[in-house]
Amino acid sequence: MRLNNYIMKLKTVCYELHEYFSIQPRHISVCPQCKKPFKPPVEMLEFWGLDSSKNTNFMKGKGCFNCLGTGYKGRTGIYEVLVIDDLIQKLILKNNTSQEITRAAIQAGNLTTLKENAAEKVRQGITTFEEASSAVLV
Numbered sequence: 001m002r003l004n005n006y007i008m009k010l011k012t013v014c015y016e017l018h019e020y021f022s023i024q025p026r027h028i029s030v031c032p033q034c035k036k037p038f039k040p041p042v043e044m045l046e047f048w049g050l051d052s053s054k055n056t057n058f059m060k061g062k063g064c065f066n067c068l069g070t071g072y073k074g075r076t077g078i079y080e081v082l083v084i085d086d087l088i089q090k091l092i093l094k095n096n097t098s099q100e101i102t103r104a105a106i107q108a109g110n111l112t113t114l115k116e117n118a119a120e121k122v123r124q125g126i127t128t129f130e131e132a133s134s135a136v137l138v
C-alpha cells in the first residue's frame with residue numbers, strides 16, 4: 001500500500017474512533033487559588049478505577065473571587081491516545097474495522113481511553129470527578 005493510501009486509511013480510522021468515543025476536547029480545571037484536598041467516596045474511586053492509597057491528589061475548588069465562586073478556572077484537555085505500532089499499522093492496512101482496531105489496541109496497551117485520561121487528570125488534582133464525568137458520560 002502506498003503512503004498516501006495508508007494515510008487516508010489512518011484518517012478514516014481516526015475519524016471513526018473520534019465518532020465512537022465522542023471526544024470532548026476542552027474541560028475546566030480546578031481553581032488554583034481555592035483548591036482544597038478532597039476525599040472521594042469509595043464508589044467514585046471504584047467507578048474511575050482509582051486507588052486512593054496510590055499517590056493521589058484529589059482536589060475540589062471551594063469558590064473564590066478569582067474563579068467567581070465556581071471553583072473552576074482555566075482549561076485542560078482530556079484526550080484519547082492511540083499509539084500506532086506495527087500491530088495497529090497491520091490492522092489498519094488489512095482494513096480491519098475501527099472496533100477491531102480499538103479492541104486490539106486496548107489489549108496491547110496502546111490505547112489510553114477518555115475515561116483513563118480523565119481519571120488521571122482527577123488523580124493529579126487538575127480537574128474534578130464532576131468535570132471528568134462530563135467528558136466521559138456524554
Ligand SMILES: [Zn+2]
Pocket residue numbers: 031032033034035061062063064065066067068069070071072073
Ligand atoms: Zn477559586
